[in-house]
Amino acid sequence: MTYCLGVLLAEGLVLASDSRSNAGVDQIASVRKLNLMPPATDRVIAIQSAGNLATSQAVVTSLHEAFGSGDGARDLRLAKTMFEVAGIVGARLREVVAADEKFVEPYGDPNASFLVSGQILGEAPRLFQIYSAGNSIEATVRSPFLQIGETKYGKPILDRVLTASTPLNETARLVLLSFDATMRSNLSVGLPIDLLIYRGDSFSTANLVTVEDGDPYWNTLRRTYSQGLTALVSSLPPPPPAWGA
């Protein structure tokens, strides 16, 4: 399983992906699911992936190799907007699945899905989810975050607190807490977490960090939050006496 989360904010983007890949009980590996296209001065493009690893790697690797090639159908260096980028990723996904599915289906699901985000000069940062069907939806101010993979455990804290105007650094806390909630409940989502805090108009991905087991900030955040949540629940008003508690 996988958990990938992307948040579109007034200040930029916060992206995070776990690294657990498991194909049955005897194969558990650590895999990077947050991929960046090669550096370019006028664009930052990130692709987060979930689903069949062979499919998602074929899509991402072929786009990485085509970057700067001049091949109009695949070269994300030539895309004029992030919407065009999302369309190219979806088209590659359809091609890979069409080529592989009849061979893969006897063994499992060949499908994959993606979060595609970043910024192209002249646009604000944008964030898309590419469905297995190859079509896509875009995050907006009203729906500022998108998730793929094991999405449910980590959603309530985002629903309660996150808005498009939440600052980058507070969003980073929420994103990590959303991952912590998921990892406590589902062992197939695991550390390390790749985290990119992208400030709009910076066109820099220098901030990409990997949160490993034992990371001091990760440990402090989780402990402080759990203690604070326990204290918060204790401080809430008790039920009416007639309810019998």
Added chain:
Amino acid sequence: MTYCLGVLLAEGLVLASDSRSNAGVDQIASVRKLNLMPPATDRVIAIQSAGNLATSQAVVTSLHEAFGSGDGARDLRLAKTMFEVAGIVGARLREVVAADEKFVEPYGDPNASFLVSGQILGEAPRLFQIYSAGNSIEATVRSPFLQIGETKYGKPILDRVLTASTPLNETARLVLLSFDATMRSNLSVGLPIDLLIYRGDSFSTANLVTVEDGDPYWNTLRRTYSQGLTALVSSLPPPPPAWGA
């Protein structure tokens, strides 16, 4: 969809079920999914249900009608332990599914699952989950809560805060917050919530309450929690400066 939650505590039990029943887009009804067997001085037995409504109602209604009948295979009045009660519910489920499944399957899933809980004189309160297969697992001090239906959204807050030694009235708050998290994310789980706070050795279900839309405690609890959570996240330590936030 459905969400049912049962918690086994040192002080007793807290049970809650939503009331939304939907079979397709044009049929949404309110249904009681927390059922109590008839009153008896030496036992309290509650059955919470999820899954196919015809199946779950057939199981619960037939057991209700057989209560006190003297039919050893079905009469929960004669059961000596809650483990025996769980076995009878599982056996009824198997009978109902065996009788109906070939007729029902063309239209949908005939399966159901249950939380069975309560207390029989001479035992402490106990809580079981009955799987669709008719077998069961029991809650323990290490795993004090069991869920059926739409379980994921409401699980993180329980995982973080709840233990078997949490007091009844604090558990009631957590249970309602777990429902609030679920209902915010899944429209097919809806009010009213049936809530029973059962104090061990009371052999009384007089505290069964129905939390309706507009209930003042429900509204206060949700608002106070959301405000507190937002303040808590803001108070957490910010990420290291090198992370770029």
